[in-house]
Amino acid sequence: MPPKPHRVLLDRVSGYADEAAAYMRRRRVSRRPFARLYYPNGRSSDHADDSALGAELFVAAGRLIEVAGKRPKG
Amino acid sequence: MIQEARARDTVGIFTHMADAAVTEVAPGDAAEAALAFLAEMSPDLRGAAILNSRGAVLAAAGDRERWGEDAAALLEIADRAGGEPAEQVHIATEQGEVFALRHGGLVAVAVTERFALASLMFFDMRATLRDLTTAGRRTENGTMRPEIGPSTPDQED
Numbered sequence: 001m002p003p004k005p006h007r008v009l010l011d012r013v014s015g016y017a018d019e020a021a022a023y024m025r026r027r028r029v030s031r032r033p034f035a036r037l038y039y040p041n042g043r044s045s046d047h048a049d050d051s052a053l054g055a056e057l058f059v060a061a062g063r064l065i066e067v068a069g070k071r072p073k074g
Numbered sequence: 075m076i077q078e079a080r081a082r083d084t085v086g087i088f089t090h091m092a093d094a095a096v097t098e099v100a101p102g103d104a105a106e107a108a109l110a111f112l113a114e115m116s117p118d119l120r121g122a123a124i125l126n127s128r129g130a131v132l133a134a135a136g137d138r139e140r141w142g143e144d145a146a147a148l149l150e151i152a153d154r155a156g157g158e159p160a161e162q163v164h165i166a167t168e169q170g171e172v173f174a175l176r177h178g179g180l181v182a183v184a185v186t187e188r189f190a191l192a193s194l195m196f197f198d199m200r201a202t203l204r205d206l207t208t209a210g211r212r213t214e215n216g217t218m219r220p221e222i223g224p225s226t227p228d229q230e231d
Contacts, residue, residue: 037152038162045156053155060148061165061172067140068121068170068185 033058104209105132112184112202116195120170122184124206132180145183148174164192175199178207 035047035057047054105124113119113135123134123141134141152160152174163174166188173184173195182199 033165033167035165036163037156037160038164039156039158040161043156047155053151056151057148057155057163057165058167060144060151061167062169063144064141064148064172064183065120065167065170065185067137067144069136070120 035061102132104206108202108206108209109133109135111205112182112198115198116184116186116190118186118190118195120185120187122182124203125181125183127179127181141183145174145181148172148183149176149181162196164196171195173199175203177203180206 033049035049035054036044037047038044047057049055049058109122109124112122121135123138123145124132125142125145126132129142129146131138131142148163149160152163159176160174161176163172165172168188170188171186171190171192173182173186173190173192175182175196177200180203182203184195184199186195
């Protein structure tokens with residue numbers, strides 16, 4: 001028995017909404033600044049920008065971004 | 075004076091790398107070529123530098139001294155954060171992203187546009203350093219004389 005037409009429409013709309021929500025979530029997460037360190041034994045650690053070490057890492061990163069400058073056009 | 079003190083303090087950052095003993099030789103020309111290749115492979119790259127375990131800049135896109143100082147500062151903080159030498163560093167800010175990688179006794183530091191793919195960036199950087207260390211080994215056995223010789227912590231003292 002085929003699904004009712006309005007069910008197909010609802011499924012499609014909710015599918016698009018889920019996609020959009022996932023996109024926005026990924027975008028929000030990726031836009032947030034982060035500092036992540038990886039160690040030889042496979043361990044990794046995150047440092048928030050409001051922590052003392054995190055702030056130092058962001059300052060050091062900022063200096064490197066400054067020295068790298070803007071990407072050359074073309 | 076400040077420069078001297080800083081250099082003295084930061085030498086250790088590079089020498090206690092986990093795999094510092096693998097190779098220390100990387101000719102400057104090879105490093106420049108490797109950096110150019112990295113830039114070619116990574117469209118998001120703004121600038122990068124390759125350093126040896128002593129913190130000497132082998133190749134850099136721009137001010138070599140600044141790259142050396144700022145990379146040393148970043149690695150010093152990263153090492154302090156974990157209580158052991160960090161292998162990879164990835165920092166994403168509003169202005170861009172910073173990657174640092176230690177491999178084969180060398181250090182690659184790169185700055186990219188925002189949202190660069192970290193896994194690809196690290197892969198490219200690792201491949202670049204691997205090629206460079208291979209070239210360094212060939213140079214050791216070949217006719218070319220490396221510009222940067224082997225170093226140990228003892229030599230620095």
